[in-house]
Amino acid sequence: xxxxxxxxxxxxxxxxxxxxxxxxxxxxxxxxxxxxxxxxxxxxxxxxxxxxxxxxxxxxxxxxxxxxxxxxxxxxxxxxxxxxxxxxxxxxxxxxxxxxxxxxxxxxxxxxxxxxxxxxxxxxxxxxxxxxxxxxxxxxxxxxxxxxxxxxxxxxxxxxxxxxxxxxxxxxxxxxxxxxxxxxxxxxxxx
Numbered sequence: 697x698x699x700x701x702x703x704x705x706x707x708x709x710x711x712x713x714x715x716x717x718x719x720x721x722x723x724x725x726x727x728x729x730x731x732x733x734x735x736x737x738x739x740x741x742x743x744x745x746x747x748x749x750x751x752x753x754x755x756x757x758x759x760x761x762x763x764x765x766x767x768x769x770x771x772x773x774x775x776x777x778x779x780x781x782x783x784x785x786x787x788x789x790x791x792x793x794x795x796x797x798x799x800x801x802x803x804x805x806x807x808x809x810x811x812x813x814x815x816x817x818x819x820x821x822x823x824x825x826x827x828x829x830x831x832x833x834x835x836x837x838x839x840x841x842x843x844x845x846x847x848x849x850x851x852x853x854x855x856x857x858x859x860x861x862x863x864x865x866x867x868x869x870x871x872x873x874x875x876x877x878x879x880x881x882x883x884x885x886x887x
Contacts, residue, residue, distance in 0.1 A: 711737040724806045759811045770822045789866040803855045819847045846877045
């Protein structure tokens with residue numbers, strides 16, 4: 697009996713998340729009501745409230761799942777090795793590509809602009825910790841600014857790539873991002 701309830705909960709959460717993402721495609725989170733989400737999901741309001749406090753809580757949970765998945769990916773790589781940095785960037789871009797509609801919506805004005813901030817903070821914390829533990833960098837103000845610059849630049853490049861319809865392959869985007877991150881704009885050889 698417990699498995700049936702777990703499946704029901706998973707299903708309910710899934711349809712509520714899908715409904716919110718569909719609505720975010722057309723309008724901002726501030727304009728979306730619980731009633732609209734429930735009607736689209738074919739779920740009653742009391743069921744919604746047994747899972748989430750409001751539409752912002754639901755959006756935050758969607759964002760949280762993505763950030764947790766990104767963190768799991770980041771844990772698998774060694775930042776001292778250029779090959780692994782390239783592999784990690786490629787894997788992350790493949791992940792973004794596989795969930796491109798979600799990322800496009802979450803990075804849009806209809807989503808929560810705080811999402812980009814959360815992604816940047818999670819990536820910076822993880823990368824700084826890894827680089828410090830491996831004695832590649834020390835936690836200085838300049839190293840924090842450098843990693844923030846690289847991460848925020850990479851996120852904006854990805855956001856632009858998504859909004860332009862992902863014309864370049866994930867391989868091409870990986871090369872662009874890693875070249876700029878590793879060599880700086882003036883020393884890149886992207887041809």
